[in-house]
Amino acid sequence: MQPAIDNILDIQRIRQDFPILDREINGRPLVYFDNAATNQKPLPVINALTRYYEGYNANIHRGIHHLAEQATAAFEASRRAVQAFLNAKHWQEIIFTYGTTDGINLVAQSYGRNFLKAGDEIIVSTMEHHSNIVPWQMLCEEKGCILKVIPINDEGELLLDEYEKLLSEKTKFVSCVHVSNSLGTINPVKFIIDKAHEVGAVVLIDGAQASSHLELDVQALDADFYVLSAHKLYGPTGMGVLYGKKDILDAMPPYRGGGEMIKEVTFAKTTYSDLPYKFEAGTPNIADVVAVKTALEYMAGLGKENIAAHENDLLQYATEQLTELDGLRIIGQAKHKIGVISFVLDGIHHQDIGVILDQQGIAVRTGHHCTMPLMQRFGIAGTTRASFAVYNTRDEIDRLLQGLRRVQKMML
Structure with a gap:
């Protein structure tokens, strides 16, 4: 794994503010990449x-x-x-x-x-x-x-x-x-x-x-x-x-x-x-x-600019890692983006991807994301979407990549 950029945020300490991140799903530590749908709540808010x-x-x-x-x-x-x-x-x-x-x-x-x-x-x-x-x-x-x-x-x-x-x-x-x-x-x-x-x-x-x-x-x-x-x-x-x-x-x-x-x-x-x-x-x-x-x-308290820098690092790292996966195509590669990656895998339905990732404790969003006309513009039924928040890490992105390789092994 490549080292992360210098960041004044202590992500491991921040993760302690989010008790749900200690959960296990199907016996695996939770990786929550569905932040564009809703992000998790820190203890002060709870x-x-x-x-x-x-x-x-x-x-x-x-x-x-x-x-x-x-x-x-x-x-x-x-x-x-x-x-x-x-x-x-x-x-x-x-x-x-x-x-x-x-x-x-x-x-x-x-x-x-x-x-x-x-x-x-x-x-x-x-x-x-x-x-x-x-x-x-x-x-x-x-x-x-x-x-x-x-x-x-x-x-x-x-x-x-x-x-x-x-x-x-x-x-x-x-x-x-x-x-x-x-x-x-x-x-x-x-x-x-x-x-x-x-x-x-x-x-x-x-x-x-x-x-x-x-x-x-x-x-x-x-x-x-x-x-x-x-x-x-x-x-x-x-x-x-x-x-x-x-x-x-x-x-x-x-x-x-x-x-x-x-x-x-x-x-x-x-x-x-x-x-x-x-x-x-x-x-x-x-x-x-x-x-x-x-x-x-x-x-x-965290600093919005610090949050943005961390999420941008995750976006760049995930983009580099996922594009090395054969058959994966990222939908939407604008010059200016936030930490959202929407992708398709050749020959595999997005819903199957989501189910198999969930079995590995990885939460992503699949489907048209309430943007059906946009999906029609790209000629697809839907995508798998990974979206990042301040508590996510590069290690979790590595788990996503491993999970997608497992998806391909099982489905192709």
Whole structure:
């Protein structure tokens, strides 16, 4: 095995923060390479959830007793932490959702339904997750809008000249992934945003995969909307964030009706709360929102640039090792990538690969990764995907290579 690059992170110590990594699967130590689906949770995040339920479980914003005030303070502290994480200008621009999918649907149903009309054009890219395709298709069917698609090249990179050709005065909305969950491609979203703004279009960026790997600054990007999920930030599932520019969010009507999002209700009329609460109807996912602050603090303690350097080392090492395997082809070799490798093995179905690797304690993701149009672009049914996080090691990549050799021995 080649030596790893110099890195100030002590990966073996970091691994001790993730108790699930001590598990054995089928009698083998767990190798977890399914981080693009969700990453594992460190003890500080797990403990933050326990502390909430053991110490100050209460509903928020509405109670005047001590537990309610403590829970409310912790909940709103997480909002401020997310504001700092994204460098949003106003704390009111941070809307808590149930995940990236929920945030995209909120924008499609609130902004799209009220500000787009028949004949307006919406642009997405070939590499979008279904969550950033289906809501816009539904809106197009309802409103008579037209969906346009940015093509990609064989390396899995957007064809930006073709994107520019798609833009016109009819373009009213652009929704694009920051980082591809299937390929790992990092898209030039600042360019995408600037060009869209030149024709007066509003832009949403899907940051689900980017958020734990890249430095984010929504003001520098000039993004109109930015969405992400906590469970890909070493935080809990079922909690996400929608960032939106304050003037745009102010103009949008509520997406859901219920408690918390109202100022006054009569049977004649309801008036709505100010931002961000008009978009947060009902009892929220309080414990998971509280814990996301701890997840962001955990990442900050490691240093996002250090995490990125370690994951890039794993990506380079894995790419070198896997390409030496006869019959293996990596799908998506963009110049700018995060730690995701999606590949096919000649003559072997991706599902069989996943099953045999699992027998060896290696967790990968197989299938179309909720990007069926992207798979169709490459003429394949699906891939095997290995995706890396801060706790992964080169030794684990060596085990993956050994596992794939076993796959070939068994299947060919």
